[in-house]
Amino acid sequence: MPEPVTVIALTSLVGLCIVTAGLLKAWLAWLRIRERELDRNADQPRPERGSPEGAARIELADLKERIRKLEAIANGVDL
DSSP: OHHHHHHHHHHHHHHHHHHHHHHHHHHHHHHHHHHHHHHHHSOOOOOOOOOOOHHHHHHHHHHHHHHHHHHHHHHHHHO
16 A cells, blocks of 8 residues: 555645646637737737827927926025
8 A cells, every 4th residue: 555645745746737738728729829929919000109200309398397396406596
């Protein structure tokens, strides 16, 4: 008769294999879903992001505003 420790170890190993197989199957199904989603979205045109010059102007304006605030703090002016 096998020892109880051996039975528990083998049962745990079988359980771990079952859980691992289930997780692997779920992972592969999720990958198939994502692949179909990407294939479906590949046909659609991508929206325009705007010009890089406009983004640079906005960033420059933001930096100028930060500099103005830092200079006001340095001069002791309360915003």
